[in-house]
Amino acid sequence: MKKLITVLAVIVGVVFVILVFGPFYTVHEGEQVVVVRFGRIVQVQPEAGLKMKTPLLDRVRRYPKKILSWDGEAQRLPTEENQFIWVDTTARWRIDDPEKFYESVGTITQAQSRLDDVIDSEVRKIVSRNSLREAVRNSNIINEIERRDVYLAPSAEGDTEDLSVSIAIFSETIYEEIQKGRSVLSDEMLVEAKRITPQYGIELIDIVIRQIKYSDDLTESVYKRMIKERNQFAQAFRSDGEGKKVAWIGQMERERRSIQSNAYKTSESIKGEADAAAAAIYANAYNQDPEFYKFWKSLESYRTLVPRFDKTMTTDPEYFDYLYDQRGRR
Secondary structure (H helix, E strand, C coil): CHHHHHHHHHHHHHHHHHHHCCCEEEECCCEEEEEEECCEEEEEECCCEEEECCCCCEEEEEEECCCEEEECCCEEEECCCCCEEEEEEEEEEEECCHHHHHHHCCCHHHHHHHHHHHHHHHHHHHHHCCCHHHHHCCCCHHHCCCCCCCCEEECCCCCEEECCHHHCCHHHCCCCCCCCCHHHHHHHHHHHHHCCHHHHCEEEEEEEEEEEEECHHHHHHHHHHHHHHHHHHHHHHHHHHHHHHHHHHHHHHHHHHHHHHHHHHHHHHHHHHHHHHHHHHHHHHHHHCHHHHHHHHHHHHHHHHHHHCCCCCCCCCHHHHHHHCCCCCC
């Protein structure tokens, strides 16, 4: 009886273990499974559903079927001109061959590490053999944009007028054309990297240059060039302003001289008319009483000149007739 109970207990234990570590497992949507027995792959299940395995012996390794992202660290890389830039790239990938992926990589973390080596190496290689403009720009549309940096100054009537055609400096700026551009460089990186990743069971979908920044030394030179261009632009404004200033001062000087000339002409005309009127009045007064007119003028002259005489040697001249005349002497 005891032996029977022992056998039943063993059977129950085995059944329990089989149920716990049963032959069934589930592959969910978006997953793919590799079943491993003693380190050797015994089956690959890429489709979702209920699957079977050998209890206790088989281990299930689950991998995603969805597209995964890879984000690398920004790298300081030299261009063809040996100018350093910071390049930040990203990529999308998926597990294409789970069997090969398990054998060569094993885990997602290890796969990310392998992609770091592969993609970073190809990015460095492609960037270093192309010029800076190829990495920074993506087209030549910058040369097709019509630019005319002209300041419109308000006129006296409230309208706007061009300060000067010479201000449009940058409208004639032609930038060196690119042959590839950033998108083509990304495609070249993808082509080179895709030659290596299949051995890891990985399919690279794309590689994208997410961001490019100038290094500190290059940024300084770019800023200096920008400052120089702005200074040229400012100098064009100043030169044009000086030209306008000279023109306005010349016009103002001409107008001032014209006003002064007209004013002088008018004043002289008024003076002439006044002198003529005064002469006519004097002549009319003189004709009415010539003797009194002569007497009055003599008194005015005495009042002005006599106080200036220190001494008088003689009074014989005709000038003193009204001072010492028998009718006028005191």
